[in-house]
Structures are given as C-alpha cells and as structure tokens.
Amino acid sequence: MLVRGVIATHLTKNLVMDTEIPLSKLQTDIHNALKSWHDPHLDTSSLDYLQLYQQATVGSSVSVRRATNEILLEALETLAVEHEHSANLLRLHFLDGMLMHAVANRLNIGQSTAYRKQQEALHQLALIIQAKENQARIEYQTHLEKRLRLPPNPQLFGVEDRLNGLLEALTAPATSWLTSVEGLGGIGKTALVNAVIRRPELIVEFQDIAWVSAKTRAFFPGMGFENETSPALTVETLIDTLLEQFNQTALLTQSPQEKKAALIRLLKQAPYLIVVDNLETMIDFQTLLPVLWEIANPSKVVLTSRHSLHAYPEISCLTLATLSxxxxxxxxxxxxxxxxxxxxxxxxxxxxxxxxxxxxxxxxxxxxxxxxxxxxxxxxxxxxxxxxxxxxxxxxxxxxxxxxxxxxxxxxxxxxxxxxxxxxxxxxxxxxxxxxxxxxxxxxxxxxxxxxxxxxxxxxxxxxxxxxxxxxxxxxxxxxxxxxxx
Ligand SMILES: Nc1ncnc2c1ncn2[C@@H]1O[C@H](COP(=O)(O)OP(=O)(O)OP(=O)(O)O)[C@@H](O)[C@H]1O
Ligand SMILES: [Mg+2]
Missing domain, CATH: 1.10.10 (Arc Repressor Mutant, subunit A)
Known part of the structure; x- marks a missing residue:
C-alpha cells in the first residue's frame, strides 16, 4: 500500500551480515542448553538470543525447553549426516541421559577420549547452528525489508560507535522512550537507523518493528524549520501505517479514535520499536510528538531529523558528526x-x-x-x-x-x-x-x-x-x- 505522505522506500537484497556470534560463546551456550535438555522447569534458554529461537517460538505458546530442544535436535540431525559418531555421542549423553563413562563404554573408547570427542562434537554442532543462524538472520532481514519497505542498506564507514550508542539506547531498560538521531542533510541519519534496526539484539528486545517515513517538502539542509501549515505525516496516516505494519489491518476500517485506542493497547502490552524517519518541520513535531508520547513506554520511538530536539529534555538526542x-x-x-x-x-x-x-x-x-x-x-x-x-x-x-x-x-x-x-x-x-x-x-x-x-x-x-x-x-x-x- 502506498500511503500519502509516507515515502514508499525500497528494498534491497544487498545484505550485510555484520554481526556473527562468536563460535566459542555459541559452543558454551549450546553445551548449557544440552545440559538442560530434560529440565522441566527451564524458564530461560541460553539460546534465546538466536533468531532461530525467535522462529521456534513465534505465534505459539511453545515452552522455553521445547523451543531450545527443537533447535538442538535439528542441528543434531544435520550433524549426523556428516559426523554420525559425534551426533551419536551427544545424543547418548545429553538426550538419553547416559553418564560419560557409560557412553565411553558403549562407543568403545576411553573416558578421556570421550570427553575430547564431546568437545569436538560441540564445536561441530556450534558451526552448524552458526550457519543456520546466519541464514535465519538473512531471511529475517529480507522479510523486514520487504515488510517495512526499508531504504537500501549500504556499506557504512565510521559508524561503529554511533551504531553501538544507538543500540544501547534502544536496549537499555531505563533510558528515554524517545530517541532522536539528528544532523545535517546527507550525514547518515536514515542509514544509521536502517542499519541498527537489522541488528539481532533488537529482535529479542522488541515484539516487532515499524518504519514510517514522513516525506517533507523541499527545503534546504541546515536552514531549520519550514513554515508549513500542514504536517507531512498526519496522525491518522501514522496510526494507519503502524497498524498495517503490526499486522492489525482488520482494525483499519474503524473510526480514528478506535484505531488510536487499539494501537495504544497493542503498544502498551509489549515493547515495540517505531522508527519515524525525516521528522522535520515544526508542524510535524507539534502534531506527532504528543501521539508518539502516548504510544511510547514500554514501546520505543526513534526519530530522524535535521532539526535538533535538544530543547525537549525527555528526548535523548544523538547528534551525528561528520566522518573522520x-x-x-x-x-x-x-x-x-x-x-x-x-x-x-x-x-x-x-x-x-x-x-x-x-x-x-x-x-x-x-x-x-x-x-x-x-x-x-x-x-x-x-x-x-x-x-x-x-x-x-x-x-x-x-x-x-x-x-x-x-x-x-x-x-x-x-x-x-x-x-x-x-x-x-x-x-x-x-x-x-x-x-x-x-x-x-x-x-x-x-x-x-x-x-x-x-x-x-x-x-x-x-x-x-x-x-x-x-x-x-x-x-x-x-x-x-x-x-x-x-
Ligand atoms: N557512514 C556512512 N558510510 C557510507 N555511506 C554513508 C554513511 N552514512 C550515510 N551514507 C550514505 O550517504 C547518503 C546519505 O545518507 P542518509 O540518507 O542516511 O542521510 P540523512 O542524514 O538521512 O539525510 P536527510 O537529512 O536528507 O534525510 C546515503 O546514500 C547513505 O547510504
Ligand atoms: Mg534521511
């Protein structure tokens, strides 16, 4: 759907996998997950930061243990194809609950060899899960791009610190609900936010992500607000776009008041992340800020703007400087x-x-x-x-x-x-x-x-x-x- 006042942005297949999970961490987490295979009271999973875990839990009330075990089981099946002995060893010890000396006996090897082979098998399993996770992240990003019609995600330089700063602002619990990314035209505000919302850390933190772009009328960078009389993005368009992106299209036929109430209910019940790109003019701020405040907490909002919002103490501002x-x-x-x-x-x-x-x-x-x-x-x-x-x-x-x-x-x-x-x-x-x-x-x-x-x-x-x-x-x-x- 092409909403008036919303830039119909573009998608790209040109994905950058800039965050691969370190193998040693993954191996330790997998080991811990295997140890909890039979734990009926498991309430947190050592693999819950994986996109694979999000996929395993989505849309149903699957238990933590079941979701974790599904990931392990599937990876063990893949492992069995290439390294049958490794898969066998892990299954006997963790799934069948055999003690290590019994496993060693069964496999006709010494116990210390069994431990060494277990490490080897865990390493192989970690490689498999890492590859599956990379694939799952690419699929997630493609899905996100298509659904949100995101701008392209180009190769960026000198953004590491800003990216981590923004990520921290979005994932830390007690920070501002509204963050504004500010700076001159062409400095990289949209590019930065676009890169951040693809980060897997956010998948864990937020129920879902929306991207709304308020297209402004022509004006020069660095010249402050335009003297506009109507906002580039109306409250109703904002609400409609958010409902649409959060898969609540059935609500779109309701009255503006009902839609707003339904959106607020949704965004209060779990944290969602909302990006409003190109919020520039005074009239946009006056129109949209009150609504954004209403929908924030626990949901978070990120704005990009050429104008600084330092005058609003409740908004955390990230000003982008030029590149070194x-x-x-x-x-x-x-x-x-x-x-x-x-x-x-x-x-x-x-x-x-x-x-x-x-x-x-x-x-x-x-x-x-x-x-x-x-x-x-x-x-x-x-x-x-x-x-x-x-x-x-x-x-x-x-x-x-x-x-x-x-x-x-x-x-x-x-x-x-x-x-x-x-x-x-x-x-x-x-x-x-x-x-x-x-x-x-x-x-x-x-x-x-x-x-x-x-x-x-x-x-x-x-x-x-x-x-x-x-x-x-x-x-x-x-x-x-x-x-x-x-
Ligand atoms: N750090 C960077 N490294 C490489 N390219 C970048 C970087 N930041 C931005 N770009 C590129 O520069 C161009 C301008 O960036 P972007 O559109 O994000 O700017 P902006 O600050 O959002 O501008 P505007 O105020 O006009 O919306 C884009 O083509 C973007 O891909
Ligand atoms: Mg921009």
Missing amino acids: PVDTYALIRYEAKMRGLPMLANAVEADLDRIYQVVGGNPLALKLVAGQTAFLPLSQVLDNLRVARGKNISELYTYIYWQDWQMLTEPARQTLLIMPLAQEGILKHLLVLSRLEPSELHDALQQLATLSLVQVEGDLEDRRYSIHRLTETFLLNEAIRWQSSV
Whole structure:
C-alpha cells in the first residue's frame, strides 16, 4: 500500500551480515542448553538470543525447553549426516541421559577420549547452528525489508560507535522512550537507523518493528524549520501505517479514535520499536510528538531529523558528526571501487585528503564528489568546489549539484528531472515519463548512477530507481531554474 505522505522506500537484497556470534560463546551456550535438555522447569534458554529461537517460538505458546530442544535436535540431525559418531555421542549423553563413562563404554573408547570427542562434537554442532543462524538472520532481514519497505542498506564507514550508542539506547531498560538521531542533510541519519534496526539484539528486545517515513517538502539542509501549515505525516496516516505494519489491518476500517485506542493497547502490552524517519518541520513535531508520547513506554520511538530536539529534555538526542578523515578515505575508496573508478580507488592518501579538505566528512556530499571524478580530473572537481569551501553545507551541495548538472547529457538531465515523479520507479515507468529511447535512457541512468544522483536498488528482476531526498530538493528548487537558464 502506498500511503500519502509516507515515502514508499525500497528494498534491497544487498545484505550485510555484520554481526556473527562468536563460535566459542555459541559452543558454551549450546553445551548449557544440552545440559538442560530434560529440565522441566527451564524458564530461560541460553539460546534465546538466536533468531532461530525467535522462529521456534513465534505465534505459539511453545515452552522455553521445547523451543531450545527443537533447535538442538535439528542441528543434531544435520550433524549426523556428516559426523554420525559425534551426533551419536551427544545424543547418548545429553538426550538419553547416559553418564560419560557409560557412553565411553558403549562407543568403545576411553573416558578421556570421550570427553575430547564431546568437545569436538560441540564445536561441530556450534558451526552448524552458526550457519543456520546466519541464514535465519538473512531471511529475517529480507522479510523486514520487504515488510517495512526499508531504504537500501549500504556499506557504512565510521559508524561503529554511533551504531553501538544507538543500540544501547534502544536496549537499555531505563533510558528515554524517545530517541532522536539528528544532523545535517546527507550525514547518515536514515542509514544509521536502517542499519541498527537489522541488528539481532533488537529482535529479542522488541515484539516487532515499524518504519514510517514522513516525506517533507523541499527545503534546504541546515536552514531549520519550514513554515508549513500542514504536517507531512498526519496522525491518522501514522496510526494507519503502524497498524498495517503490526499486522492489525482488520482494525483499519474503524473510526480514528478506535484505531488510536487499539494501537495504544497493542503498544502498551509489549515493547515495540517505531522508527519515524525525516521528522522535520515544526508542524510535524507539534502534531506527532504528543501521539508518539502516548504510544511510547514500554514501546520505543526513534526519530530522524535535521532539526535538533535538544530543547525537549525527555528526548535523548544523538547528534551525528561528520566522518573522520580516515573514514572519509575509506568511503571514497569504496565508492570509487563500486563505480569502477580505479584511479580514485587507488589514489594516495594525500589526494583523498584534498577531497576531505574541500568537502569535509559528509557522506552524501562525498559520494557525489567521488562520482564526478568519473567525468572530470580530480583537481578540476576540487577547483570547481573551492568556491564553496568554508561555506555552509547547503551551499556546498548547491555547488556540487550545479557541477553535476553541467556534466549531464541532455537525456540524463531529462531523466533526472522526472525522478521526483518516479521515485522507486521501474524502467518501464521511466521510459514513459522521460520519453527517451531505451538506449538513451540506459546511458542516462548509467551516468546518473555513476554520479550518485540516482540510486539503483533491487535485483535483476525488480530493479528500481530513486533519488535521495536532498537531490530531489535541489532538483525542485534549483534545477528547474537552471534548466531554463541553459
Ligand atoms: N557512514 C556512512 N558510510 C557510507 N555511506 C554513508 C554513511 N552514512 C550515510 N551514507 C550514505 O550517504 C547518503 C546519505 O545518507 P542518509 O540518507 O542516511 O542521510 P540523512 O542524514 O538521512 O539525510 P536527510 O537529512 O536528507 O534525510 C546515503 O546514500 C547513505 O547510504
Ligand atoms: Mg534521511
């Protein structure tokens, strides 16, 4: 469903497994779980942080022991295929309850050998469960992306500390119910929250996750609130979207009051996590904050905004700073590699530092500038931007987009101008809207993607094209004027 005022964001298969459970921990936890195989009073499982465990318990009142044992049993079956003796040993000792010396006798080995083999078997079992867990996490992320229509999840640099900080704010028990991730346009607010909500730690913490994006009308970064008279996201749209994402669609036909009451009941009964991306304007805050407070506790809300909410003491604020030089270099090198720009990918640090000195550590600005080196020598790209040095970020963006505009072929300009109408569009939509020949459109999109002006998402079957909302802003505010002046 495409709700008005909600950006229909995109999904990607490009998943990053950035958290693998350490094997030694997993092995110890598996050992403990096996020891509790017969414990009728088991009320916590040493494997409860696994996505596999969440899957085993979902939708039914399966006991802790049963859910844990299911994971073990399935893994033992897999183990038996490759290492029958190992599986046998573990079954005899933990499932059949045989003492170790009896197991050793049965298997015709000494007791110390039996203990050694048990360690080996536990290690093999841990490897199996780790692989199954990785697969389960990928499936979970794919499901999450599709269900929430999440933005793509790109490779991020220099986010470790921020990511852990946000994760801590969301998982610690007695922290704020509302957290706002703030910073300039293109600094990485959406990217950070998007990376955090995929973390397995949150699966354990929250019943479910929702992602609502309040699309703002065009405005420049760093210029504060727009003087809007109606919110980008209305309370009713917010409530409808949350009900829909939490699988409560049957309630959608009820009155606004009933829907709100039902949503509050749901979110009070267990902790849910709600992300509201791009909450920017004063009117948005005035409209939505009271409702967000009502639905919070024990549920938590994360906002992303270019505006700071430091004035609200109950909201915990995480302000994103620009990337460090080292992270900037890593980002540029990565972008260059992805765009097939070997000169830039292999550039010496001094050259990368020249970019940093002019552009700073704003990820979106860096991506755009990296793309320009496909068409112009680095010194010219930097010379062109030197005028913007020391100016504010919105001026820097204006220069960058202006340079991009100069480089674009006519079909590429034509394609870019229709992008605000074709967000998440497929090729067929773009062909109709741009009125270009397929080969012209293909070349245009290639140029736009190289310049990071257009993001390409999805897989070969379902390729979608979109533009960052800052690019959209500049198109709507500036390029239309530029077009008439060239
Ligand atoms: N740490 C990072 N490393 C690499 N790329 C990043 C990083 N942070 C953000 N990006 C990329 O930079 C671009 C801008 O990021 P993002 O959309 O998250 O910014 P934002 O702060 O949400 O901007 P806006 O205020 O316009 O919503 C995206 O393409 C994103 O993938
Ligand atoms: Mg954003």
